[in-house]
Amino acid sequence: EKRAVIQIGKNGYPDSIYINAAKIFQGIRIEKSKNRFLVRYGENSDSRMMTFKDEHSRCISYKLAFNALKYQGLLEEILVDSKVYPCYSIPDELSSLLVVMLYDLQDRKFQKRKIFAEEELIEEVQEIGHYLYSCKTKLAAALARCRIKYDALSIECFVPETILKQEQRASALPLCFWINTFKISLEDVIRDLEMKGFTKVESVSDFDHYTYAVDQHCHDVLVFPSSLREELLNLNLFADCKLLHQ
Numbered sequence: 001e002k003r004a005v006i007q008i009g010k011n012g013y014p015d016s017i018y019i020n021a022a023k024i025f026q027g028i029r030i031e032k033s034k035n036r037f038l039v040r041y042g043e044n045s046d047s048r049m050m051t052f053k054d055e056h057s058r059c060i061s062y063k064l065a066f067n068a069l070k071y072q073g074l075l076e077e078i079l080v081d082s083k084v085y086p087c088y089s090i091p092d093e094l095s096s097l098l099v100v101m102l103y104d105l106q107d108r109k110f111q112k113r114k115i116f117a118e119e120e121l122i123e124e125v126q127e128i129g130h131y132l133y134s135c136k137t138k139l140a141a142a143l144a145r146c147r148i149k150y151d152a153l154s155i156e157c158f159v160p161e162t163i164l165k166q167e168q169r170a171s172a173l174p175l176c177f178w179i180n181t182f183k184i185s186l187e188d189v190i191r192d193l194e195m196k197g198f199t200k201v202e203s204v205s206d207f208d209h210y211t212y213a214v215d216q217h218c219h220d221v222l223v224f225p226s227s228l229r230e231e232l233l234n235l236n237l238f239a240d241c242k243l244l245h246q
Contacts (some may be wrong), residue, residue, distance in 0.1 A: 003147060012113025013103060015122040017061050018129075022052045022097035024065035029096065030072055038076040039085060042093030056239045068103040074098050074146060074158045078106075082134045082142035094124055101128055106143060106155070110136040174204050175232060176215070176246035177223045184242040186220065221246070 026041065052058040068075065068088070079085035079102065090098060104113075112133060115121075132139065143155075152158060159167075179189055190200065193212060201211045207225045217219035224232060237243040 011034060012108060013060060013064070014057075014116045014119045015125040016051075016053065016120065017057060018097060018101055018104070018125045019122055020052065020057075020061035021064035021068070022094075022100045023050055024062060025068050026096040027099050028065065028069055029099075030069070036189060038080045039095050039099065040092045041095045042091065054239050055241045055244065059182065059233060059245065064104060066102060067107075068100045069101060070159055070163065071155060074097065074155060075102050078102065078139060078142045081145060082135065082138040084132070084142075087131065090128065090131070094128065097124060098128055098132070101125070101132055102139065105132050105136070105139070110140050120175055172226055174207070175226055175229060177222050177224070177232070177238075177243040178246055179220045179222065180242050180244055181220055183240070184237075186214075188244065189222070189237065194233070 029041065032038075050061075052061065076085075076099065079098070080107075085095075085098065110133075113129065146152070147154075147157075150158070156164075177185055197210050198233070199211050201207065201213050203213055203216075204223055206213070209225060209227065211225065213223045215223055232238060232243075233245070238245065
């Protein structure tokens, strides 16, 4: 039976993803001098308090947090320019959640997010989600003004050139997955992959979309083409922590 995993898409995420992403962002956000900061953040939260449903949820939480970090300056400017921030009902301790959820809202083109079945609702996430969505027109207008101000065709134009080059290099690298031999054997992983249409090749130079290779030095590591990232992260093997993304 196919296990249900969180789909990486434009419908939003369960409340727990936003909470974990906000905690991660709080710990990695760029500290600014007092005369430059636009948004006040509370004290750093304890990342040890984070609980992830599975490895897939952990991956999405970190991805969301780092995307918010990448556009931190832009997101803060949008919040202030739209006058959505400051808001007396949102304490500084929730500013990280506000920034993370704003990134996701604009990434969804300001569309309403989906409520996932059997999802545990978290009051702070629901409150900030409703608040941001109620201000979507102001936020979208502030984003448009920022793009005009900086002559930017899209928000990707706000990413520093050094980061863009790093991302381009990283996106071209093959994907490596450790086999969790406490849960599954190499033979069973290969059998599962072949049932899903994957073909084993000798090396990365032989890659052709639905292919993979066994690492020449570590026989419990499988290597895949970078183009398969999203599909691999939605496999049951990954959701069940039988394959671990390196």
